[in-house]
Amino acid sequence: MKSRAHRFKENAAAALANPVLQASMRKAKGKFVDKRAIAIREIDDFEATREAAKQIRNRVIENLDLWLEKFEETATARGATVLWAKDGAEICRHVVDVAKRHGVKKAVKSKSMLSEEAGLNLALTAAGIQPVETDLGEYILQINDNEPPSHIIAPVVHKSLDEVADLFAKTHHTPRKTDIPALTREAREVLREHFLTAEMGISGGNFLIAETGSVALVTNEGNGRMVTTLPKVHVVITGIEKVIPTLEDLATLMRLLPRSATGQSISNYVSVLTGVKRPDEPDGPEHLYFILVDNGRAEVVGSEFQDMLRCIRCGACMNHCPVYQTIGGQAYGWVYPGPMGSVLTPLYTGLENAIDLPHAGTLCNQCGVVCPVKIPLPELLRKLREKQVERHLRPWFERLAFRLWAWVASRPGLYGLGARFAARYLTWLADGKGSIPALGLAPEWTKGRDFPAPEGKTFRELYAEKKQ
Amino acid sequence: MRPRIGFAAIELLEAAGCEVIVPASQTCCGQPAWNSGDRAAAAQLAKKVIVEFEGFEYVVAPSGSCADHIKNEYPVILADEPEWCSRAVALGRRVYELTDFLVNVAKLDRVPGSFAGRVTYHDSCTGLRSLGIKAQPRALLARLPGVELQEMSGAEECCGFGGTFSVKFGELSAAIAERKCANACATGAAAIVGGDLGCLLNIEGKLRRMGDHETQVLHIAEVLTAKP
Numbered sequence: 001m002k003s004r005a006h007r008f009k010e011n012a013a014a015a016l017a018n019p020v021l022q023a024s025m026r027k028a029k030g031k032f033v034d035k036r037a038i039a040i041r042e043i044d045d046f047e048a049t050r051e052a053a054k055q056i057r058n059r060v061i062e063n064l065d066l067w068l069e070k071f072e073e074t075a076t077a078r079g080a081t082v083l084w085a086k087d088g089a090e091i092c093r094h095v096v097d098v099a100k101r102h103g104v105k106k107a108v109k110s111k112s113m114l115s116e117e118a119g120l121n122l123a124l125t126a127a128g129i130q131p132v133e134t135d136l137g138e139y140i141l142q143i144n145d146n147e148p149p150s151h152i153i154a155p156v157v158h159k160s161l162d163e164v165a166d167l168f169a170k171t172h173h174t175p176r177k178t179d180i181p182a183l184t185r186e187a188r189e190v191l192r193e194h195f196l197t198a199e200m201g202i203s204g205g206n207f208l209i210a211e212t213g214s215v216a217l218v219t220n221e222g223n224g225r226m227v228t229t230l231p232k233v234h235v236v237i238t239g240i241e242k243v244i245p246t247l248e249d250l251a252t253l254m255r256l257l258p259r260s261a262t263g264q265s266i267s268n269y270v271s272v273l274t275g276v277k278r279p280d281e282p283d284g285p286e287h288l289y290f291i292l293v294d295n296g297r298a299e300v301v302g303s304e305f306q307d308m309l310r311c312i313r314c315g316a317c318m319n320h321c322p323v324y325q326t327i328g329g330q331a332y333g334w335v336y337p338g339p340m341g342s343v344l345t346p347l348y349t350g351l352e353n354a355i356d357l358p359h360a361g362t363l364c365n366q367c368g369v370v371c372p373v374k375i376p377l378p379e380l381l382r383k384l385r386e387k388q389v390e391r392h393l394r395p396w397f398e399r400l401a402f403r404l405w406a407w408v409a410s411r412p413g414l415y416g417l418g419a420r421f422a423a424r425y426l427t428w429l430a431d432g433k434g435s436i437p438a439l440g441l442a443p444e445w446t447k448g449r450d451f452p453a454p455e456g457k458t459f460r461e462l463y464a465e466k467k468q
Numbered sequence: 469m470r471p472r473i474g475f476a477a478i479e480l481l482e483a484a485g486c487e488v489i490v491p492a493s494q495t496c497c498g499q500p501a502w503n504s505g506d507r508a509a510a511a512q513l514a515k516k517v518i519v520e521f522e523g524f525e526y527v528v529a530p531s532g533s534c535a536d537h538i539k540n541e542y543p544v545i546l547a548d549e550p551e552w553c554s555r556a557v558a559l560g561r562r563v564y565e566l567t568d569f570l571v572n573v574a575k576l577d578r579v580p581g582s583f584a585g586r587v588t589y590h591d592s593c594t595g596l597r598s599l600g601i602k603a604q605p606r607a608l609l610a611r612l613p614g615v616e617l618q619e620m621s622g623a624e625e626c627c628g629f630g631g632t633f634s635v636k637f638g639e640l641s642a643a644i645a646e647r648k649c650a651n652a653c654a655t656g657a658a659a660i661v662g663g664d665l666g667c668l669l670n671i672e673g674k675l676r677r678m679g680d681h682e683t684q685v686l687h688i689a690e691v692l693t694a695k696p
Contacts, residue, residue: 359636362593386505448645452673
């Protein structure tokens with residue numbers, strides 16, 4: 001996907017000005033946050049489980065190459081083909097090659113963020129292969145002129161029922177309806193035909209299990225099962241960091257993933273798929289491909305951002321982020337929104353291409369405390385800011401302002417004088433009123449709020465007077 | 469900005485039996501530099517603070533985020549300079565946020581103020597999530613018989629201040645503050661109380677812009693020392 005992350009500020013302003021999005025985001029916030037809070041209480045020792053999950057993920061990432069080799073070996077032994085992709089373009093090449101090899105005209109897809117990274121739908125269409133998204137949210141986006149998702153697990157969280165009703169009526173040429181069960185029935189009817197006629201199924205993978213060569217899929221709609229069992233070819237696309245050692249590790253991670261994501265004790269469907277269809281099996285794909293993708297990940301291994309690779313894509317960080325809650329996900333400009341996206345986008349697409357994202361958080365650490373694998377997201381955002389400074393990517397006036405401020409703050413007399421001047425100036429601006437509606441020196445502050453008037457003299461002055 | 473807060477903090481500490489000294493040469497703990505990625509400036513100010521404060525028995529700040537920065541971030545900032553780092557760690561052990569110090573160290577039993585009315589308490593992010601400041605301010609408020617604490621929904625949610633975030637993304641920051649203000653006002657509180665000036669400026673600025681000139685926005689130290 002082409003990144004628009006460099007336009008974060010404009011994107012955010014547009015999101016703030018969009019009343020439908022604002023209403024949808026307000027509704028979503030309560031749902032995600034409250035349901036998770038209830039669900040995690042079911043686990044006796046949630047904190048210890050988080051720690052265990054963190055250790056599982058660290059164990060893999062510290063020896064990622066070995067675990068990937070192990071996975072390749074076990075998956076191949078079960079009849080799968082493992083392909084490696086350096087970047088998005090290589091993902092597309094692999095999928096198109098596989099499709100051509102098996103005479104594929106139509107591919108049904110269950111949710112895959114990697115295919116978003118690659119812009120796979122466009123590549124398939126260009127190669128004459130019809131991609132059909134079958135996750136309801138992704139389907140809605142696809143029929144809305146390939147709109148980008150706004151959440152990693154709830155891609156249309158920013159949309160209203162009315163918008164979907166309009167879209168369905170226009171696309172399906174059916175009478176407009178706003179009854180949700182009727183709308184989902186309509187989608188199922190449309191999609192059923194595609195499930196039965198597609199020659200290829202494309203899915204993501206929540207986890208790759210090294211000991212068995214399996215992929216674990218966590219879904220709620222059941223489309224994942226159709227995609228991975230009906231067509232004769234199944235292609236799994238995942239990041240290389242998704243591998244875990246054992247099925248027992250999967251059990252631990254599954255205690256956290258659905259609860260953190262949607263507040264469910266367990267998702268409606270959890271599939272562990274291993275190998276191609278065997279002669280005694282009634283269904284399953286005849287051909288199974290794993291495309292394991294780097295696209296920036298390998299460089300993060302061993303770096304100071306390695307903690308980020310633990311991410312299990314639950315979305316809890318964005319659900320709890322005050323910024324995400326206010327603007328939704330599309331404003332972040334690339335595949336991954338919210339705090340995890342603000343770390344991943346600069347890492348995977350280049351620090352200089354997402355200059356605002358590391359700053360697009362208040363460092364409130366709500367994300368850090370809900371993360372099921374204990375990724376210190378605010379710390380990673382801060383480190384990215386440090387990298388920006390090191391690489392001279394911040395605007396010169398900002399650098400100058402900080403230098404000047406640090407210089408003054410190292411000189412108490414001057415600092416005191418500056419504070420006095422500022423207090424007098426602000427008091428003059430306030431003109432006897434309690435607050436200042438427009439600040440020339442900090443116009444951003446007064447865009448949406450006043451600046452409270454200071455009391456007059458500074459603490460330093462009054463304290464000195466008192467002591468005399 | 470609000471010297472009253474500093475004097476209120478001194479009054480509370482003295483009421484708890486402490487001798488209070490405010491070193492005249494202190495300026496800023498350097499948090500804005502650190503959070504903006506300027507390690508050099510952050511280290512420079514950290515060393516200055518360490519030198520100024522390491523001679524004291526306790527260091528108390530009427531701000532969770534400043535206290536946390538000195539206590540938990542200085543050792544990270546100075547990690548590459550072992551001698552400074554160990555001085556930072558030693559200082560950090562003696563650094564407290566005001567309400568935490570009053571409740572858990574000084575064991576203040578009677579608060580000097582006599583504030584009366586319904587209040588709601590905003591939990592500032594860093595104090596809450598890094599220092600565990602939650603029960604302490606409430607315990608102190610409970611010692612004022614005239615105070616009725618009405619919790620707002622989302623008390624632990626960020627107000628949208630975020631330091632430099634508030635001036636980098638003004639509209640966004642203010643939009644988050646609007647949610648906080650709405651939640652706070654829904655309690656019918658006469659005052660929104662908090663423990664960090666950044667949040668308080670943000671909340672007050674938003675309230676005033678929303679046309680609310682009645683609701684007071686106060687630091688916990690002001691409430692605990694308020695005279696009739």
